[in-house]
Amino acid sequence: xSATDGNPIGFGRMRRxxxxxxxxxxxxxxxxxxxPGMLHGAVLRSPVAHARIVSIDASAALAHxxxxxxxxxxxxxxxxxxxxxxxxxxxxxxxxxxxxxxQGQEVAFVVADDRYSARxxxxxxxxxxxxxxxxxxxRRALDADAPLIRDDKPGQTDNHLFDWESGDRAATDRVFxxxxxxVEQDLVFPRSHPxxxxxxxxxxxxxxxxxxxTVWCTTQAPHAHRTVYALLTGLPEHKIRVVSxxxxxxxxxxxxxxxxxxxxxxxxxxxxxxxxWMEDRSENLMSTAFARDYVMRGGIAATREGEILAVRVExxxxxGAFNATAQPTNFPAGFFHVFTGSYDIxxxxxxxxxxxxxxxxxxxxxxxxxxxxxxxYLVERMVDCLAYELGTDPAELRLANLIRPDQFPYECKTGWxxxxxxxxxxxxxxxxxxxxxxLRREQAAAQARGELMGIGVGxxxxxxxxxxxxxxxxxxxxxxxxxxxxVYPTGKAQLSISVQTQGQGHETTFAQIVAEELGIPPxxxxxxxxxxxxxxxxxxxxxxxxxxVSGAATAIxxxxxxxxxxxxxxxxxxxxxDDLEWEKGRWLVKGDPEKCATIQEIAMAARGSVELPAGVExxxxxxxVYDPPNLTFPYGAYICVVDIDPGTAKVRIRRFVxxxxxxxxxxxxIIEGQVHGGLTDGVGIALMxxxxxxxxxxxxxxxxxDYLIPTALEVPDWETDFTVTPSPHHPIGAKxxxxxxxxxxxxxxxxxxxxxxxPYGVRHVDMPCTPSRVWHAMRGSPPQ
Amino acid sequence: xxxxxxxxxxxxxxxxEPRMLLVHFLRDELGLTGTHWGxxxxxxxTCVVLMDGEPVKSxxxxxxxxxxxxxxTVEGLAVGGVLDPVQVGFTExxxxxxxxxxxxxxxxxxxxxxxxxxxxxxxxxEAISGQICRCTGYAxxxxxxxxxxxxxxxx
Numbered sequence: 017x018s019a020t021d022g023n024p025i026g027f028g029r030m031r032r033x034x035x036x037x038x039x040x041x042x043x044x045x046x047x048x049x050x051x052p053g054m055l056h057g058a059v060l061r062s063p064v065a066h067a068r069i070v071s072i073d074a075s076a077a078l079a080h081x082x083x084x085x086x087x088x089x090x091x092x093x094x095x096x097x098x099x100x101x102x103x104x105x106x107x108x109x110x111x112x113x114x115x116x117x118x119q120g121q122e123v124a125f126v127v128a129d130d131r132y133s134a135r136x137x138x139x140x141x142x143x144x145x146x147x148x149x150x151x152x153x154x155r156r157a158l159d160a161d162a163p164l165i166r167d168d169k170p171g172q173t174d175n176h177l178f179d180w181e182s183g184d185r186a187a188t189d190r191v192f193x194x195x196x197x198x199v200e201q202d203l204v205f206p207r208s209h210p211x212x213x214x215x216x217x218x219x220x221x222x223x224x225x226x227x228x229x230t231v232w233c234t235t236q237a238p239h240a241h242r243t244v245y246a247l248l249t250g251l252p253e254h255k256i257r258v259v260s261x262x263x264x265x266x267x268x269x270x271x272x273x274x275x276x277x278x279x280x281x282x283x284x285x286x287x288x289x290x291x292x293w294m295e296d297r298s299e300n301l302m303s304t305a306f307a308r309d310y311v312m313r314g315g316i317a318a319t320r321e322g323e324i325l326a327v328r329v330e331x332x333x334x335x336g337a338f339n340a341t342a343q344p345t346n347f348p349a350g351f352f353h354v355f356t357g358s359y360d361i362x363x364x365x366x367x368x369x370x371x372x373x374x375x376x377x378x379x380x381x382x383x384x385x386x387x388x389x390x391x392x393y394l395v396e397r398m399v400d401c402l403a404y405e406l407g408t409d410p411a412e413l414r415l416a417n418l419i420r421p422d423q424f425p426y427e428c429k430t431g432w433x434x435x436x437x438x439x440x441x442x443x444x445x446x447x448x449x450x451x452x453x454x455l456r457r458e459q460a461a462a463q464a465r466g467e468l469m470g471i472g473v474g475x476x477x478x479x480x481x482x483x484x485x486x487x488x489x490x491x492x493x494x495x496x497x498x499x500x501x502x503v504y505p506t507g508k509a510q511l512s513i514s515v516q517t518q519g520q521g522h523e524t525t526f527a528q529i530v531a532e533e534l535g536i537p538p539x540x541x542x543x544x545x546x547x548x549x550x551x552x553x554x555x556x557x558x559x560x561x562x563x564x565v566s567g568a569a570t571a572i573x574x575x576x577x578x579x580x581x582x583x584x585x586x587x588x589x590x591x592x593x594d595d596l597e598w599e600k601g602r603w604l605v606k607g608d609p610e611k612c613a614t615i616q617e618i619a620m621a622a623r624g625s626v627e628l629p630a631g632v633e634x635x636x637x638x639x640x641v642y643d644p645p646n647l648t649f650p651y652g653a654y655i656c657v658v659d660i661d662p663g664t665a666k667v668r669i670r671r672f673v674x675x676x677x678x679x680x681x682x683x684x685x686i687i688e689g690q691v692h693g694g695l696t697d698g699v700g701i702a703l704m705x706x707x708x709x710x711x712x713x714x715x716x717x718x719x720x721x722d723y724l725i726p727t728a729l730e731v732p733d734w735e736t737d738f739t740v741t742p743s744p745h746h747p748i749g750a751k752x753x754x755x756x757x758x759x760x761x762x763x764x765x766x767x768x769x770x771x772x773x774x775p776y777g778v779r780h781v782d783m784p785c786t787p788s789r790v791w792h793a794m795r796g797s798p799p800q
Numbered sequence: 801x802x803x804x805x806x807x808x809x810x811x812x813x814x815x816x817e818p819r820m821l822l823v824h825f826l827r828d829e830l831g832l833t834g835t836h837w838g839x840x841x842x843x844x845x846t847c848v849v850l851m852d853g854e855p856v857k858s859x860x861x862x863x864x865x866x867x868x869x870x871x872x873t874v875e876g877l878a879v880g881g882v883l884d885p886v887q888v889g890f891t892e893x894x895x896x897x898x899x900x901x902x903x904x905x906x907x908x909x910x911x912x913x914x915x916x917x918x919x920x921x922x923x924x925x926e927a928i929s930g931q932i933c934r935c936t937g938y939a940x941x942x943x944x945x946x947x948x949x950x951x952x953x954x955x
Contacts, residue, residue, distance in 0.1 A: 031891050031892065031894075032891070032894070034899070035890070035891040035896060035899075036891070037899075038896055038899030038902050039874075039877075039883070039887040039888075039890055039891060039896070039902065039906065040834070040874065040875070040877075040878065040887070041832070041833070041834015041835070041873065041874030041875050041877075041903050042834060042875075043834075043899050044833075045833075045836070045900065047827075047833075047836075047837070048827075048833035050828075050831070130828075131824075131828075132817065132819070132820075210934075211934065212898070212900075212934055213836075213838045213844060213846050213898065213900040213901050213932065213933070213934050214836070214838065214898070214900045215838065262898075262899060263898065264836070264838075264898045264899070264900030265897075265898040265900060265934045265935055267934065296839075296840050297838065297839035297840045297841070297844070298840055518898055519896075519897030519898030519899065519935045520897070521897070685894050686894070688894070688940075689894050689897055689935070689936060689937075689940060691937075692936055692937030692938075692939055692940065693897065693934065693935045693936055693937045694937075695937055696934075696936075696937035696938065697934075719839070719840060719841045719843070720839045720841055720843035720844055720932070721841045721843060725932050725934070727928075727929045727930075727931070727932060727938075728924075728925040728926075728928050728929050728938040728941070728942070729925055729926070729929045731937060731938055731939075733921065733939050733942070734937060734939050
């Protein structure tokens, strides 16, 4: 084998550099961090959804021989940290002082010798609650007699959070009034949860001499966390180091700052000992960032011939007890207003009303690119409802309305400028792979036999890579990311980046970006991430932003190194820099390719004694910060085939064809893996997963026995393919791929379910399409 | 209480609480942190280890129960520094992303291949159906196990 072990020097399929440690069990996740003298924390949580705290008696817990401390909201209040600001600029209780506002809310934090004793001590804390009526149904949150949840907020007299609009209401209504066909449909995108396999947790260590705080934390955004911890605790930011070691899946769940992290930090400072806190699965499902929870009434207007004219939607958004939605702070409904989807239409309007309820805070996680999952679900279901009413084939209806290639860059009616696309080509490819015509014939035969076979078609456009400083921010922080590249004398390199991996394979793909630009084998490039002390500032990995933002920074910093190498090479070759040309891995003299210098030779010379022109510094190192000029807009066409058992109403996914376009492809193997994972998310969301509540606000999805996640038996062998339409503004033409499939698959699956139920006259079934829901839909009775 | 257990062919004796779970015994007492923990209800399977060659969820086995049995964890998959074909298969076929469920998946795969050296896709899916992966969508895990079946150490 060569030095590169058969791997590409640049883009292409390559085994991951991360894998050797994981297959040996030697990864380092937060719970694997063991420090001398470390104590263990546990959180006492509210058993009820809404109640006033009358008293907290921790004396019995404090008397436990292995307990070091019990921290309550009053203790935090005394030091000004009982409340913290969320990314959505609301205030969230770290530990409850006045009321509990959702079941599972943090009430006290116990610190003990070991994790079992900490849990034991929770049982010894006596909290007296005065029960209050809860607000559970977001549609009733604004009723005049609804109990007030956020009486802590000055001037807040109801459960209203925000009203937000995009598009042109008057123009849209005019199109609807004049349209041949108008279809309206109520749609609920239920509350779901990312449930990464590793729950959330932290280890905090405070060095009393240097007054430096180190926090190992399950975070997708270590730099943003450091800034938040500094602002919250008053510790100077340079005295805080946040380390996000190996992270066992994120999917957005690990973007927010959680009360448990803050308590762990406070406990470490107070006790002078390292403190570890890892939540259990129920805590993860009941208290950390949920996803979706949009109650929508959608409308679509079209001509009789099937030209889509306008889309509109009214949304009630359930944000839970605190608005802790992790998304650009100035977009209260995230990027939901990309709901016009992939279609060229005349008018569009959305109106979102955010409300508080007595449920866990959060609101955007789970691989949805800031509410684009909701947006795509809306438009793709509405298009299918229109096809149903028109009696048109859903694939034909889409083909007739997709934005054409010559319309790009395409500005949609809510202001997004889609960068590039050839939608029809991608959809036709998916139809061809699925053998769509044959499938329809097979379906007709199956229906004649009384079988329920459904074919779902879906098309989505994503908007990822947040984002341009001029458009968006997180709590005032611009959403830019950095990259720093150091090239050592022997030609080996270290790239440090501000984003970090939770499984996406940054250590591999980012090395491949440098390899493509410089010709240094990826094996020779170490990618450093997840440690604020040694990486450039940036906002982290979520919303499929790593490749669009930090990937761009990486390409640019590599090009800076290449430009510096040119000057050094010119000195080495005694030529003018203008007379050199680049060939991957080396600079050579134009017309005299024998005269050349490899990047490795140049690296050595740059640190050696070659005489450099005046003003040129030694070495090749460079650093950059990337401000994306626009988002990137990956897209895809999906086709799903389902069979529904007429006796049990159980939906089985027989086939799933996914053709994705994410522009330039860095590592096809990793891209395929990202798509597979997202499709599986979609199966869970469409058929199985729901964080439901009873009328008292008790969470009914608080364990993996109740919150059902797909196993290998619920998903088919995925059929994936691709087209390539590079982004014109990204340095390497790449678009994000992390969330495409999670966004695109739920409506495709529901479209398939509804297609199968067409003989029953069913136009829509809300997710999750459980056997019970489907059974009731088949019988025309309301869901139970 | 004193518990003596054989883990990866080595005897360990530790003084632990009777209620201590095997997963915590392995992780906290022996420092074998390749075995992970992911739920409270024995649903996720990220804690799977082999007990006398059979996959068990180590969150539902007491450390005390493990006494007298041979436990094999991910740290014991490679023998003599040579990776098990399952480990190589997971790398070759992209059977892992975040790496959290990987240890348990590989051990289940090892047990499956030990009793069925040439499993079908359906048999592999059945074998890992007690374990959850949030990243891969399972297809590449199936391919990884097939790769291992096709590249047996003794062939």
